[in-house]
Amino acid sequence: MGFWQQLGGKHRADLAEYGFQSIKRNLAFRYFTWRWSWSSIRRSEQMRFLLRHSSPLSIVRCALAAADLSDDTWSGMRWPSSGKGSSADATEPLDSGTEEDLGKMWPKRDRWLYVFAVRLLWRYATRHDPTRTTALPEPLTGNPLPVMSSGRLISQDLANSALELAAIERVLDGRRPASILELGAGYGRTAYALMSRYPQATYTIVDIEPALSISRWYLSLLFDPSRLRFLHPEDAGQIASDSIDLALSISSLQEMTPDLVAGYLALFDRASGGGVVYLKQWLSWFNPVDKVRMTFDEYAIPGRWSLKFKEPAPVQTNFVQAGWHVATLPSPGAAAVALPAATQTIQEPVA
Numbered sequence: 001m002g003f004w005q006q007l008g009g010k011h012r013a014d015l016a017e018y019g020f021q022s023i024k025r026n027l028a029f030r031y032f033t034w035r036w037s038w039s040s041i042r043r044s045e046q047m048r049f050l051l052r053h054s055s056p057l058s059i060v061r062c063a064l065a066a067a068d069l070s071d072d073t074w075s076g077m078r079w080p081s082s083g084k085g086s087s088a089d090a091t092e093p094l095d096s097g098t099e100e101d102l103g104k105m106w107p108k109r110d111r112w113l114y115v116f117a118v119r120l121l122w123r124y125a126t127r128h129d130p131t132r133t134t135a136l137p138e139p140l141t142g143n144p145l146p147v148m149s150s151g152r153l154i155s156q157d158l159a160n161s162a163l164e165l166a167a168i169e170r171v172l173d174g175r176r177p178a179s180i181l182e183l184g185a186g187y188g189r190t191a192y193a194l195m196s197r198y199p200q201a202t203y204t205i206v207d208i209e210p211a212l213s214i215s216r217w218y219l220s221l222l223f224d225p226s227r228l229r230f231l232h233p234e235d236a237g238q239i240a241s242d243s244i245d246l247a248l249s250i251s252s253l254q255e256m257t258p259d260l261v262a263g264y265l266a267l268f269d270r271a272s273g274g275g276v277v278y279l280k281q282w283l284s285w286f287n288p289v290d291k292v293r294m295t296f297d298e299y300a301i302p303g304r305w306s307l308k309f310k311e312p313a314p315v316q317t318n319f320v321q322a323g324w325h326v327a328t329l330p331s332p333g334a335a336a337v338a339l340p341a342a343t344q345t346i347q348e349p350v351a
């Protein structure tokens with residue numbers, strides 16, 4: 001796919017220039033980490049949601065609390081273009097030579113706005129966090145941004161993962177998964193939360209390069225590598241039928257053609273019989289490279305999946321989240337679909 005080739009090229013360029021050690025300051029913004037800017041804040045659905053769901057006192061406290069906005073603590077920052085997320089919750093601006101200049105193109109007024117938004121998000125997430133994911137420490141691995149609240153390091157990635165785990169817990173309905181499969185894990189933010197929540201679970205990630213190498217590097221530094229398995233798409237057939245208790249995908253299906261979406265949903269169907277599936281995807285998104293528009297309601301959901309909930313996602317209200325129970329009998333007419341081959345594996349640094 002042209003979109004993946006273009007996106008993978010940008011990722012490889014990022015890794016070549018900035019390395020793995022600063023993924024939370026550059027590559028994360030190509031996945032599900034969002035930036036807010038004064039130039040487009042009026043169009044931000046996320047900011048409108050957070051302001052509507054915050055008390056006046058919380059807004060004032062988040063705005064007035066001290067924040068370190070110095071160039072030293074925000075060094076290595078950039079605003080990459082991925083077509084996934086943006087300051088306006090839509091599509092990102094095209095890369096340009098001036099935007100590649102680290103830090104200088106993220107003025108202090110936008111750094112302050114970022115800290116303010118993350119604090120609002122954090123307060124909202126802690127109020128809707130039955131799994132206590134926000135009690136987890138934000139790993140220093142990957143060089144997170146210096147956003148503090150009540151004397152501790154916080155992040156929008158951990159806050160968003162807390163909201164996603166709250167939804168996943170609803171579809172699990174008391175079950176504790178022993179095996180988890182994620183399609184398109186980014187650098188591993190949701191995997192960190194799920195593996196911490198379910199310390200007995202193994203975790204399989206299916207992804208393209210260089211994302212697969214990035215999540216392998218990040219998660220292998222945080223967890224016992226024996227719990228982890230990383231597969232390129234063409235190797236997904238190694239996943240045994242009915243071997244997965246929880247399958248999930250967040251903000252990845254919209255990048256694909258309808259045939260590829262059907263192929264990955266068929267993989268979930270085959271692998272997670274007797275388990276559950278969680279999806280969080282754009283309600284509608286246009287892939288400008290491959291000229292394909294995908295909407296959530298067009299996904300070919302297998303016949304044996306029993307819908308438990310389908311709703312606008314909290315905060316990212318342009319997304320839909322849904323959960324299903326998967327019956328143990330095969331879906332009628334289920335067929336294997338060829339998945340794309342991976343690009344070249346990235347050489348990882350020695351831990």
